[in-house]
Amino acid sequence: MNRYEVFLKKLGRDEFRHAGSLDAADPEMAVMYARETHNRRAEGSEMWLVDRRHVLVADPESMAVNDQKPHRHNDGSRVAARRKENRNSEA
Amino acid sequence: MHTLADAPTDGRTWSDLDDFQAFIDAGGMVEPGDDMPDEFRSEVFRFIEFHANSELMGGLTERDWIPHAPGLRLKQIFLAKTQDEIGHAHLLYMVAADMGVKTRTEMLEQLFDGRSRFHNVFHYKAVTWADQVAIAFLVDAAAFASQRAVFAECTYGPYKRVLKRIVAEEGFHMRHGEEMLLRLATGTDTQRVMFQDALTRWWWPAVHLFGPDSPSGDTDPLIRWKIKSQRNEVLRQAYVQKYVPLLHGYGFDIPDNELHQDADGLWQAGSIDWEPLKATMRNGGPDSARRIATAAGNWADTAWVREALEQ
């Protein structure tokens, strides 16, 4: 038995989404099980199956560093503040 | 870095149960890679295993009635329903197996050995086709209500994600149930008597499905950890409020002499005898032995398929 991760997507919409996992003896059975369990009412029109052993998992700490980089965002507040300051000094 | 197949070593940890409770109370969700407290792992595993067993035993009953379903449309519906229920079992056994307490094979073998528990309603005999209608109308609805109440919070991520599909499909079963009930209710006298007899058999098991009142305060760990979002008696009461008027509306009698409306117009069930429920939890219900033996027989008969697939 191999354990597979199932991903589904509607054609032309959104991204592939994880739908669940299943055990199957071979790829052909895996595709059939996935269709009959996770796509019973055509929830997707495209499906990916990935052997769980081939899914790389990044360490959460290695992900977290990017949560502290405000310079990668810009909400426009600095420009708004400067404009307001200019208006006030003109008045 | 590791692969999804390796035992994760980088999940979250909690110093003690209070620390874990604070995480839950702050809206936290537990994922399989987390170093969850042993108490949480074993209680949640037991709950999911019970749910998985119930879906499988329920699916096997549905299957038995496919040949007896009147007409092609109902045969197709029962085929689909059987597949849905077996699918629910597949989804849940996978989530349970990934908790690392028992393998799926261990869970199945213990179920077929009569060492596991499953929902009370699958310990009774379905006598006529009308019983299947009563099961779809009453039991799928009760299962829907209790599963939806788990889905509402459900702090174990993989369980919550599969419940989304399960609850949606249970909704189809409920609507099929109402359609089939309408057919019997507006049919011949024989059909109405058939349904009344089935209702008399299935009313109490359906009410029992919600279980006795939850332990007082917050002593039920599944409520404290927000796996369950509602107390048993709250769900049971909501069910009675909804189904008593519906069944009365179709002109059927509910087998409860003490059933009445209180001063606020709420329906109050009579005192509930919990002995039949307890018997089913010991696998000592009226049809437990036959059902378990049939399921075990199917498992044994299909051993060659599993062996062939392993080649």
Ligand SMILES: [Fe+2]
């Ligand atoms: Fe189900």
Ligand SMILES: [Fe+2]
């Ligand atoms: Fe169902």
